[in-house]
Structures are given as structure tokens and as C-alpha cells.
Amino acid sequence: MKEAVHIGRNPSREPDLQELMARVALGDEEAFASVYDRVVSPVLGVVRSVLRDGAQSEEVAQEVLVEVWRTAPGYRADRGTVINWILTLAHRRAVDRVRSVEAAAARDHKAAALSRMPEYDEVVEQVEARIEREQVRRCLSGLTEIQHQAVTLAYYRGLTYRQVAEALTLPLGTVKTRLRDGLIRLRDCLGVTA
């Protein structure tokens, strides 16, 4: 395995997280507390980047963490690393929340997309401010501008590709392609393996 797939920059942490998850799966609350300590910051970060609202973000982050506890017996290492599993769940839940709120408000997609659009720079700033995230920053900056904007709006804003297309006034096909080739470039730059 390449170092890049481990959490942060310390490769020795991931085996620990795997072991902890095995104990959590047996109902070990202390092990869950350790998992909490390791993952809570990125979980909250992901949710908050999508939802923006502090109180709502915390609510969703808590739900995600409780869900990690509940579904721990079903976690399997061959599905991916613990942190990937948890952050994917966190992003999914955050996106679901954004979309359900949007659906409930019956807002026009275009208006919603446009009103959310201009802030992407700010997220990138946040990312770029963290020295320990140097690698992600470097790789993001290696994308073309359109790739960069499309990936950022989708991941950090939770927009659908249609909303991204409307926000950036690009054809749907172009957005799909840019999301894919942008992520592929990031994957190669970060040395990610599945």
C-alpha cells in the first residue's frame, strides 16, 4: 500500500483504526471513543464544508458517528479503509441533508446553485491554510480551473453535477467529464489506490 492511503501522514495509524473498528464491532464503547477521537475532526470538517451552518453540521456529524457505531459490525476491511468508509458516509449524509432541505423548500435548482456558488474560493482557502494538508493543496492546484471549480463545488458544496453546470454555465456533458478527469488527476497526484 502506498503511504497516501493512510490517514494523515502517519502510516502506523490506519492498522490501529482497523483494530479499533474490530473491537467496536463487538460493542466495545472504549474502542469507539478512540475511533471518535481519530475521526471526529475530518467528519465534522466534511459535513461543515457542505452544510456551512455550525449547529446543523454538528447535528449531522453526531448522526454520522452514531451510525458508525451502529453499523460497525457490518464494516469490512476489504471494502476500503476505515477512514474512507467513515468520510464517505459523512459526505453522503451532508449532501442528503442539503438536498432534502432544498427539496423541502422547493427551491429552483438554478437559484440554489447560483446562490451557493461564489464561496468556493473560501473553502479552498481553508484547505490551503493547512500546512499538514500540503499534498491535497498541491494536487488541487494542479487541476485546470474548470476541473478545480467543478470538483470543489460538488464535493465541498454538495451540488449535483446539474447544479454545477448551471453555476458554471457549462454543458452537462462537460461537467461530468471534468468531474471525472479532475478526480482522476487528483487520484494520480495523491497516489490513491482503492
Place this chain on the structure above:
Amino acid sequence: MTTADPHLLTGAHALHALPDDERAAFERHLADCEPCARETAELHATAARLGLAVATAPRPAMREEVLRRITAVRQQPPGPPAAPRRARAALRAHRLSRWTLAACLAAAAALGGTAVWQYERAEDAQRQARRAEQGTAEIAAVLAAPDATTRAAALGDGATGTVVVSRERDEAVFVASGMARPPAGKVYQLWYDDGGTMRSAGLMDPGRADQAVLMEGAVDGASAMGITVEPEGGSRRPTSDPVALMGLPT
């Protein structure tokens, strides 16, 4: 609306940027396309790295809150992973290589919060139904036990509760009649009272006003039984005041 080539959607899928209908169509495609499944799994892992980059410190009190919440949440049963039905159907239909299946499951698990959840709910319901079937014979046995004794009480709002205990069998049955539906997301949980310490005796079906429930566990030395309203899935200890407390016949 969609372009002809679904391969292009791997990125949008990994970023949760597909509307539900297109996501479902893409996931069906994944089951038949090993390269797509591999790429999708890799791009999901890549997206997680974007998440790691925005870590935010939580409010310190949140730790205690989450650790308290999990004590009231029952874990899903261990065993084979709860694969969404779609993935299982794909397995039967297409004889996938083991690798492809693993990748598809990874992808499905990755995004499938809702599908997995629904599947688990269905499994829960099946398990409950099986338990109910087994329960019926046992309930009859308790009610028909030669030493069975009965205690009934009005539970308010016109509801009545009757508890039938067989000390010989060391089992009890609670029969409810006209119980109000618990609030959304809540269930009635039964308890044995062991001299002031409450021990869970299982959950009632929140959807039925009239029901007979075989209380879980042995009556043992319990002197009373109680009912509380608890979050779905039940709690380890009562988290609310009892809606009813009834002494057990001795």
C-alpha cells in the same frame, strides 16, 4: 439528458453529485463493468482525501454527547455485510468475479446510506416476525401454565395492561390493549424491576395498539415490571419516567 456513455459518471458518483435516478442507473451499470467499478472505488477514496483536508475541531462537549448517545443505540447484528439488494441481485444475475463484487459493494456501501439502511430495516422486520412466530407458542405456554397468575392495571387514556407470570416457567407475558402509538421514532420498552434496578425485557411493536409480548429474559427475582418510552431500538437503561409500573404477582 444523460450522455450515452455511463463510464463518464464515475467522478460524479464519487462526489455524490448524481441525482437519485441517475445514481441508481449508474450503479446497475457498475455491476456489469469491472473497470468502472474499480475506477469508482478509487475515486471514492480520492474524494475522502478531500475530506481529510478540511478537518475541523469539534466542540469538546460533543464527545461526551456522542458517547452517551451510542449507549442507547443497538448495533446491527454481525455476520455477512448488509449488502443492498441491488448488489445481491447483480451477483445472482451476472456471476461477477469476486473482485468486481467487492468493488461494487464498496461503492454501494460508500454511497448507499439509504439503501443499506432500508435493507437493514427489512431484515429487522423479518427477524421480528420470526421472533413473533416463535413467541406465539411460548406466549400460549405461559398463559396456559398451571401456575400462571395475572395482574392487570389501567395505563391511562383507556389503555390497559395485563401481566401474566409463570414462576415455574420463569417467564412473563405482557398483554396490552388500546395502547396509544408512541411518538415518532420512539418505542415502548418493557423492564423487569430487580429491587429498583431496571433490566430490559424487550420492546413492544410500536405499530399495534393490542398485542401480547413475551417478555425477554427470566422473571427471576423481579418484583415488578415497567414500561418506558425509548428511542427506536431501545435503551440499555430507562431514559424516561415509566408510563406504567406494575407489581408482579408472586
